[in-house]
């Protein structure tokens with residue numbers, strides 16, 4: 517069934533390349549490499565990144581599924597070469613080495629996948645774990661997200677993101693103001709529109725770096741233009757809020773997800789939480805507020821989607837924490853890799869991508885169609901139905 521959108525990624529952080537195969541995009545969607553490269557560039561930005569992002573200049577290669585600038589309905593293969601591979605050819609060689617000329621990674625970092633992954637897969641070189649657990653994988657997920665985003669653009673669905681907290685520094689402005697000031701956010705190294713808060717965020721990232729420490733934070737995703745009725749209440753795994761929480765939690769280092777006012781709803785009475793319903797000829801049914809963040813009963817309501825994700829601080833520290841060597845069993849300082857200090861701005865761009873993929877999936881389920889034209893016909897007949905109800 518070509519309307520079922522699915523994808524897989526492969527590739528190690530310092531391997532030759534990252535790959536994804538994406539199936540379920542209808543034929544006839546105009547797609548340029550630049551559409552994808554633009555999103556890859558946004559992912560690479562952000563204050564607090566480490567040396568790796570200076571080495572990589574991510575660019576996608578499209579190996580299948582697109583011909584003469586348009587999708588043809590077949591699986592789309594996306595490939596991104598790792599430029600750092602040049603420095604890792606021997607360590608990451610696919611072939612059995614003639615001699616062991618490098619040392620294994622045996623000092624697991626608290627907070628990373630190293631220790632449990634090593635135990636689970638039977639490794640004494642934890643590089644086998646960290647290479648795939650690494651968020652380098654999200655580069656190719658962002659490229660899948662960019663294709664899905666192109667599809668959503670055809671339906672006037674737009675996705676925004678910003679950073680609302682780094683460490684203790686918070687931006688408490690409304691999501692509406694974020695959309696209004698989006699150009700400023702796009703140009704901000706911490707994806708924050710307020711210059712004073714931006715400055716303080718940069719300062720605490722610098723301080724964390726000087727102290728050999730790292731910082732987490734919170735990012736927010738806003739989606740505008742969704743029709744009502746994506747996702748469903750009829751089965752647990754069809755609920756849109758659950759599906760979005762899953763994909764956002766799958767981003768490395770994300771530890772929590774909120775929809776709408778989220779955890780704040782727990783402390784408020786119902787009268788301050790539920791969004792009252794109204795009707796007008798022009799708008800049809802709508803809500804007077806949007807505390808639900810655009811989802812009720814596992815379905816999009818048609819109001820903007822508001823999601824937030826909390827990230828823990830990066831686990832590779834400049835001043836490493838205590839650990840135990842997995843071979844000698846002696847107390848040691850955790851291993852170090854070239855590492856980021858704070859990645860909340862980059863994670864917000866990754867958040868946009870995974871949300872784009874899940875929304876595209878829900879749009880394909882609801883509006884089907886093998887070609888984009890067919891999907892659009894189905895969509896506009898739904899919009900007519902909404903107008904006539």
Ligand SMILES: Cc1cc2nc3c(=O)[nH]c(=O)nc-3n(C[C@H](O)[C@H](O)[C@H](O)COP(=O)(O)O)c2cc1C
Pocket residue numbers: 566627628629649650651652654767768769770830831832854855856857859862863866
């Ligand atoms: C964009 C991005 C970049 C990251 N960079 C690093 C890094 O440089 N060093 C590090 O230790 N962890 C980094 N992480 C976090 C780890 O990948 C993550 O903590 C690890 O895979 C364990 O998974 P978990 O935190 O989801 O449990 C990054 C995460 C993201 C989203």
